[in-house]
Amino acid sequence: xxxxxxxxxxxxxxxxxxxxxxxxxxxxxxxxxxxxxxxxxxxxxxxxxxxxxxxxxxxxxxxxxxxxxxxxxxxxxxxxxxxxxxxxxxxxxxxxxxxxxxxxxxxxxxxxxxxxxxxxxxxxxxxxxxxxxxxxxxxxxxxxxxxxxxxxxxxxxxxxxxx
Amino acid sequence: xxxxxxxxxxxxxxxxxxxxxxxxxxxxxxxxxxxxxxxxxxxxxxxxxxxxxxxxxxxxxxxxxxxxxxxxxxxxxxxxxxxxxxxxxxxxxxxxxxxxxxxxxxxxxxxxxxxxxxxxxxxxxxxxxxxxxxxxxxxxxxxxxxxxxxxxxxxxxxxxxxxxxxxxxxxxxxxxxxxxxxxxxxxxxxxxxxxxxxxxxxxxxxxxxxxxxxxxxxxxxxxxxxxxxxxxxxxxxxxxxxxxxxxxxxxxxxxxxxxxxxxxxxxxxxxxxxxxxxxxxxxxxxxxxxxxxxxxxxxxxxxxxxxxxxxxxxxxxxxxxxxxxxxxxxxxxxxxxxxxxxxxxxxxxxxxxxxxxxxxxxxxxxxxxxxxxxxxxxxxxxxxxxxxxxxxxxxxxxxxxxxxxxxxxxxxxxxxxxxxxxxxxxxxxxxxxxxxxxxxxxxxxxxxxxxxxxxxxxxxxxxxxxxxxxxxxxxxxxxxxxxxxxxxxxxxxxxxxxxxxxxxxxxxxxxxxxxxxxxxxxxxxxxxxxxxxxxxxxxxxxxxxxxxxxxxxxxxxxxxxxxxxxxxxxxxxxxxxxxxx
Numbered sequence: 001x002x003x004x005x006x007x008x009x010x011x012x013x014x015x016x017x018x019x020x021x022x023x024x025x026x027x028x029x030x031x032x033x034x035x036x037x038x039x040x041x042x043x044x045x046x047x048x049x050x051x052x053x054x055x056x057x058x059x060x061x062x063x064x065x066x067x068x069x070x071x072x073x074x075x076x077x078x079x080x081x082x083x084x085x086x087x088x089x090x091x092x093x094x095x096x097x098x099x100x101x102x103x104x105x106x107x108x109x110x111x112x113x114x115x116x117x118x119x120x121x122x123x124x125x126x127x128x129x130x131x132x133x134x135x136x137x138x139x140x141x142x143x144x145x146x147x148x149x150x151x152x153x154x155x156x157x158x159x160x161x162x163x
Numbered sequence: 164x165x166x167x168x169x170x171x172x173x174x175x176x177x178x179x180x181x182x183x184x185x186x187x188x189x190x191x192x193x194x195x196x197x198x199x200x201x202x203x204x205x206x207x208x209x210x211x212x213x214x215x216x217x218x219x220x221x222x223x224x225x226x227x228x229x230x231x232x233x234x235x236x237x238x239x240x241x242x243x244x245x246x247x248x249x250x251x252x253x254x255x256x257x258x259x260x261x262x263x264x265x266x267x268x269x270x271x272x273x274x275x276x277x278x279x280x281x282x283x284x285x286x287x288x289x290x291x292x293x294x295x296x297x298x299x300x301x302x303x304x305x306x307x308x309x310x311x312x313x314x315x316x317x318x319x320x321x322x323x324x325x326x327x328x329x330x331x332x333x334x335x336x337x338x339x340x341x342x343x344x345x346x347x348x349x350x351x352x353x354x355x356x357x358x359x360x361x362x363x364x365x366x367x368x369x370x371x372x373x374x375x376x377x378x379x380x381x382x383x384x385x386x387x388x389x390x391x392x393x394x395x396x397x398x399x400x401x402x403x404x405x406x407x408x409x410x411x412x413x414x415x416x417x418x419x420x421x422x423x424x425x426x427x428x429x430x431x432x433x434x435x436x437x438x439x440x441x442x443x444x445x446x447x448x449x450x451x452x453x454x455x456x457x458x459x460x461x462x463x464x465x466x467x468x469x470x471x472x473x474x475x476x477x478x479x480x481x482x483x484x485x486x487x488x489x490x491x492x493x494x495x496x497x498x499x500x501x502x503x504x505x506x507x508x509x510x511x512x513x514x515x516x517x518x519x520x521x522x523x524x525x526x527x528x529x530x531x532x533x534x535x536x537x538x539x540x541x542x543x544x545x546x547x548x549x550x551x552x553x554x555x556x557x558x559x560x561x562x563x564x565x566x567x568x569x570x571x572x573x574x575x576x577x578x579x580x581x582x583x584x585x586x587x588x589x590x591x592x593x594x595x596x597x598x599x600x601x602x603x604x605x606x607x608x609x610x611x612x613x614x615x616x617x618x619x620x621x622x623x624x625x626x627x628x629x630x631x632x633x634x635x636x637x638x639x640x641x642x643x644x645x646x647x648x649x650x651x652x653x654x655x656x657x658x659x660x661x662x663x664x665x666x667x668x669x670x671x672x673x674x675x676x677x678x679x680x681x682x683x684x685x686x687x688x689x690x691x692x693x694x695x696x697x698x699x700x701x702x703x704x705x706x707x708x709x710x711x712x713x714x715x716x717x718x719x720x721x722x723x724x725x726x727x728x729x730x731x732x733x734x735x736x737x738x739x740x741x742x743x744x
Contacts, residue, residue: 009347010347013294014282014286014292014294017283017286018286021286021287025287055474055478058474059471059475062470062471063471065470065471066469066470066471068290068291068311068345068347068348069347070347071346071347163346
């Protein structure tokens with residue numbers, strides 16, 4: 001099952017490599033990874049998505065918690081949460097396809113953020129599923145480049161991940 | 164406040180930490196530190212002959228004393244040579260602090276001379292690591308390193324120190340922190356009371372209980388409490404390879420070691436049990452055999468300080484995360500209350516039947532209830548360990564290397580106290596025994612220290628005979644010489660139809676007696692059983708001499724019992740070359 005694990009960790013050199021290394025060392029998968037400093041510059045917020053059965057996920061969270069650089073951790077998928085992935089996608093937009101791409105982008109509430117004589121660059125945010133659907137909807141279109149930020153997530157309501 | 168250079172701060176911090184020995188080897192990147200040690204440091208330094216031996220010596224010291232071992236090596240090859248020893252300590256949860264030199268900060272990443280990314284290389288085999296960026300951080304980093312290494316589930320910590328950070332011409336105010344608090348590191352201090360109570364009730368309801376105790380009981384200083392608990396309940400106890408000595412081997416309730424080469428009665432009791440109390444043990448694959456067939460009727464209580472060890476391979480019914488000592492203490496109190504106030508008593512009839520069954524297993528194939536090995540023309544390796552046990556009156560520190568000799572030592576030397584049996588259980592590092600024995604002997608100069616080894620293992624760190632000369636560490640080396648890589652040969656006998664692929668030396672072994680004499684030690688050959696005890700006595704009578712006993716043993720002997728694999732359970736064992744359970 002897909003899980004979104006989000007953690008606060010020391011904003012120290014090497015901290016990220018410990019997290020990533022743990023996954024390869026123990027044979028777990030990282031599907032997406034997103035990391036940046038928080039409002040407190042000594043702390044980074046890292047969100048990753050992974051897949052596994054309950055036993056594997058339990059081991060993953062236990063081992064992540066054991067890392068000295070990891071301060072706090074939450075499995076967002078255990079409760080109500082908001083997840084967002086950001087995609088920049090560059091497509092060939094010529095002739096009749098130019099309108100088609102624009103229409104589909106509007107339907108998905110994306111924005112065309114750069115325009116060239118033959119290409120559009122579209123920005124789209126949403127859940128990973130939504131972004132996947134958009135890519136699927138572009139099946140007829142010549143996709144030139146796809147860049148995704150990986151999932152960032154946060155719990156709904158009062159629940160917070162902080163020190 | 165005192166002004167010290169980075170190098171001097173390291174030396175001073177080691178003093179302030181109460182370090183007794185530094186095991187190390189100098190080189191370019193650590194010369195400032197070595198100069199500071201030379202000029203003003205009370206901590207003696209032991210110059211090894213290879214950095215791997217520095218880590219094993221520090222490891223042996225740590226296992227015997229319970230205090231972190233300290234290693235100092237230079238950058239590049241110094242650091243990479245230490246890697247095997249760091250991994251050895253990591254697998255067995257041994258507290259260790261490794262200071263590695265690094266090239267100057269401005270050269271990092273430029274493939275400078277003797278540069279290697281030590282933090283990167285060691286990442287999967289350390290509990291934590293630090294790269295020192297500023298000299299003024301040294302006291303706090305040292306404090307944190309010792310704290311992390313020794314608390315919770317212990318382990319090795321690496322501090323990588325660029326040379327410029329230790330330069331003598333820049334000085335800083337030095338004050339060693341009295342305490343340390345880290346927001347991201349707080350090991351469990353005690354177990355969950357509700358869980359402990361549940362466990363106590365389950366234990367009292369057991370009909371066929373076994374206590375399965377591992378290295379965590381030794382490391383966590385829980386041996387005394389384990390004894391009290393086991394005696395309170397009159398339940399049988401088995402120890403893992405790492406846990407030998409956690410429960411006294413000569414006690415009636417002890418079943419011997421369990422696992423791949425474990426005792427028949429221990430493995431049978433585990434397989435047929437209905438409640439297992441696992442304490443500081445991690446259900447290693449060398450214990451469980453096929454996990455899917457592991458102890459089918461047993462409910463499992465698992466106490467461990469490391470939450471990630473619980474339900475990693477075998478699911479626990481009652482997990483208890485906490486230090487062995489405090490959990491056992493609370494469990495003992497709970498048990499006494501339940502028995503006293505609430506009159507919840509174990510089913511005495513069932514327990515009697517269980518003991519009767521265990522005694523039958525013991526009589527059938529217990530290694531200590533009869534001679535289970537054949538007697539040939541040679542000295543049998545088991546007899547060597549029995550002789551060692553007799554001569555040292557069971558009171559020696561015994562280190563070992565890895566292979567058949569290790570298993571024979573684990574089976575036939577009866578350890579009554581924790582921290583006496585010192586071996587590389589998790590990583591299985593050949594070459595561990597001699598340097599580890601050095602570390603133990605330095606810590607306990609008045610005690611007998613024996614290194615049980617074989618011709619394969621001993622040659623992996625034999626250069627340390629020179630270190631033993633320099634620092635006068637008169638350990639006794641018991642070489643079980645069978646002219647093969649014995650354990651490799653055993654597997655080749657059992658699974659490869661006796662094709663001894665590269666497991667023989669083809670008459671290339673050195674004359675060990677001459678070799679040790681060249682280093683200034685005493686060497687003796689033993690070829691006849693009737694000489695064995697006398698030579699053993701003679702060796703241990705030479706208190707101030709390192710003695711190498713080169714004992715020719717039966718080259719064809721195998722270690723039994725041995726789990727049947729693949730697809731075997733705990734109860735599936737070879738008991739001899741042609742007898743199976």
